[in-house]
Amino acid sequence: MRPICLVGIGKIAVDQHVPAIAASPDWTLAATVSRAGTVDGVPAYTDFAQMLAERPDIDTVSLCLPPVPRYDYAAAAIAAGRHVMLEKPPGATLAEVQALAAMAQDAGVTLYTTWHSRMAKGVAPAKAWLADKIITAAHITWKEDVRRWHPGQDWVFAPGGMGVFDPGSNALSIMTEILPAPVHLRQADLSFPANRDTPIAAELAWTGNVTGSFDWRQTGPQSWDITVETTDGTLALHDGGAQLVINGADVESGPDREYPALYDRMAALVKTAASEVDITPMIHIADALTLGKRHVVDAFDF
Known part of the structure; x- marks a missing residue:
């Protein structure tokens, strides 16, 4: 199974992402990054840069932060050569999501804007x-x-x-x-x-x-x-x-399989370093x- 880091351990992460990863045949939760939240038995960081530096084995990051800080984390992950999965909505602005898509393409990594x-x-x-x-x-x-x-x-x-x-x-x-x-x-x-x-x-x-x-x-x-x-x-x-x-x-x-299906899709994308970036819902907002x-x-x- 492929190691993944979950960033932002709030309600949506605990309710949806953690169970989806735990049940996945493709992923193992190898680390978390959060100011306060943790997951039992999983190494926890409060500093994202430290996690990136200390865990080169983790090549995929799932960001569950609120939209405003998400861009900086995603940009840092892409710069470090990591694949990135974004909780919806994928960013605070259209332009920053487009910028991340260009960064991911240049870096040869996956960027997945999820819509559960x-x-x-x-x-x-x-x-x-x-x-x-x-x-x-x-x-x-x-x-x-x-x-x-x-x-x-x-x-x-x-x-x-x-x-x-x-x-x-x-x-x-x-x-x-x-x-x-x-x-x-x-x-x-x-x-x-x-x-x-x-x-x-x-x-x-x-x-x-x-x-x-x-x-x-x-x-x-x-x-x-x-x-x-x-x-x-x-x-x-x-x-x-x-x-x-x-x-x-x-x-x-x-039954609800929305988040397990997202992680299935992310696994398929990462295998070929393909990206899936759709900002259409954000355009309407x-x-x-x-x-x-x-x-x-x-x-x-x-």
């Missing part, structure tokens, strides 16, 4: 079914409780944290994967808490009669749904893409933040 929701059970068959369909309308409903998924993580509301578009990027990654033709944003209404720098909710409208409702204030059941109307009927993805329903019939559903009308709403605190 694309690996949900229903996404691939949804894409296949829609491939030859005429789309008449589509709507995204992506509403969840930020206190549940990002407890106390103020960085999500800081510049570069993207606010509701952090989880919203999951929906956008599915939308851009399954629609047979690209769409572009025409209108956006963004709700900013009075004490925060990124939006907590958004209403978006694209070409092709595609709309989206995003909200981080949802309590109770969480809503991760995409509905696509076609001249041949209706397709719906529920539970973040895990369940596919076509014309009322349950076509595909299954950037467009929303550029085009969006700002609405100030009640202050938000964890």
